Amino acid sequence: MLDQIIQRIIRIVKFDYPVYREIKNDENATTEALLIVLAASLIGSLGTLFQGGGFGAFLLAVGIAVGGWLLWSWLTMFIGTRMFGGDTQFWPMARILGYAQTPRILGVLSIIPCLGGLVSLAAGIFSLVLGVIGVREALGVPTEKAIITVLIGWVVVFILGVILTLLVLGTAFISVGFSAG
Numbered sequence: 001m002l003d004q005i006i007q008r009i010i011r012i013v014k015f016d017y018p019v020y021r022e023i024k025n026d027e028n029a030t031t032e033a034l035l036i037v038l039a040a041s042l043i044g045s046l047g048t049l050f051q052g053g054g055f056g057a058f059l060l061a062v063g064i065a066v067g068g069w070l071l072w073s074w075l076t077m078f079i080g081t082r083m084f085g086g087d088t089q090f091w092p093m094a095r096i097l098g099y100a101q102t103p104r105i106l107g108v109l110s111i112i113p114c115l116g117g118l119v120s121l122a123a124g125i126f127s128l129v130l131g132v133i134g135v136r137e138a139l140g141v142p143t144e145k146a147i148i149t150v151l152i153g154w155v156v157v158f159i160l161g162v163i164l165t166l167l168v169l170g171t172a173f174i175s176v177g178f179s180a181g
Contacts, residue, residue, distance in 0.1 A: 005032045009102050012130055020137035023099055024092040033098025034066075036105075041065030044107025044120065060168055068157045073097045075153035076135055084149060086139025096134035103127045128154065 008029075011019040023029045045061035073094035080086035080093075103123040109116045128150060136146035 001028075001032065005035065008032070008099060009036075012099055012102060012134075015133065017133065017137055020096055020099075020134045023095045023134075024088065024138045026095070027091070029095045029099070030091055033095045037066055037069045037098045037101055038062070040101045040104035040107060044104055046108060046111055060165065064161050064164060068161055069098060069101065070094065071160070072153050072157045075156055076131075076149055079152055080135060080139040080141060080145070080149040084139065084141045084145040086135075086141045086145075086149075088138045093135075093138055096138045097131055100130035100134050101127050102130065 008019055008023060023033070041062045044065070045058050074090055076097060077088055077090050077093040081088065103126040104120075106119050106123040107116075109119040112119075131150045131154075132143065132146045135141075135150050136143050139146065139149070141149070
């Protein structure tokens with residue numbers, strides 16, 4: 001399985017478009033996509049630990065990443081099929097968007113001050129680009145529609161992730177304040 005994941009990752013970053021259809025149609029690629037999302041979120045969240053965020057913040061970041069992937073996949077599938085007449089189901093879309101998160105594995109560099117943030121930003125943008133290509137291939141829609149589909153879903157997930165993080169952190173700060181007083 002690992003060899004196949006690595007081969008597909010190489011093909012994705014080389015913009016080998018047929019690999020997206022392979023992933024879309026391979027039910028075994030669901031586990032592969034989950035492993036990529038977990039690896040990217042675990043590695044990307046290491047910066048949280050090294051910057052004093054604590055283990056709870058680390059787990060929250062990983063949970064939000066995995067939940068965000070699933071929600072983004074559903075929203076992208078819903079928008080692409082309902083608004084633009086694309087043809088796909090949830091799990092094929094989740095596989096595509098899971099593999100598209102491959103560049104986020106570079107988040108391991110987030111532990112390096114200054115450089116880490118830039119690399120994480122570049123990896124995030126590259127992931128969106130790969131997501132657009134994958135969505136275009138999975139839905140069979142033009143690039144413009146794939147861009148709109150990916151961005152709408154991503155913005156919604158980003159906003160919900162920020163709100164969830166603020167709610168959890170706010171609750172933690174309030175409970176610490178009450179226990180200290």
